[in-house]
């Protein structure tokens with residue numbers, strides 16, 4: 110079937126805005142990304158989740174394929190991240206993240222359990238196999254939105 114109305118794109122990237130959430134400048138930059146996304150994504154019909162951990166991003170973008178691709182092109186060019194790698198790019202009949210313009214999660218506790226479950230020593234989204242990625246997508250879908258990162 111090639112006529113699904115949506116796609117889900119999952120990518121990993123490395124933040125260039127620092128790796129420590131307790132750092133005010135990193136928090137500020139994250140807040141800018143999240144608040145811009147929350148304003149802009151509804152206009153494009155895009156939903157999803159942004160995870161930040163250990164200096165890495167993992168983002169899930171869902172929406173109409175051409176709209177998701179256009180946004181992803183912009184993100185690829187965004188100097189606040191680098192080393193972008195697509196982990197999943199699939200047609201979808203439904204939006205898994207329909208409730209969130211851009212859910213933001215750091216998942217400190219859940220991530221520790223996730224790493225333990227899969228025998229990993231640190232969060233490295235580039236190293237996830239398909240089973241780990243599916244588990245992580247479910248974790249991100251069920252996790253409580255953390256709003257925007259707090260300003261110090």
Ligand SMILES: Cc1cc2nc3c(=O)[nH]c(=O)nc-3n(C[C@H](O)[C@H](O)[C@H](O)COP(=O)(O)O)c2cc1C
Pocket residue numbers: 122142145146147149150159166168180183184185187189190211
């Ligand atoms: C990791 C990361 C995730 C981003 N996610 C989004 C997003 O979901 N929506 C969005 O509009 N911009 C997002 N951005 C910002 C875009 O790269 C870009 O700055 C923005 O789309 C330009 O906005 P404009 O074309 O609406 O002016 C993200 C940037 C980074 C670094």
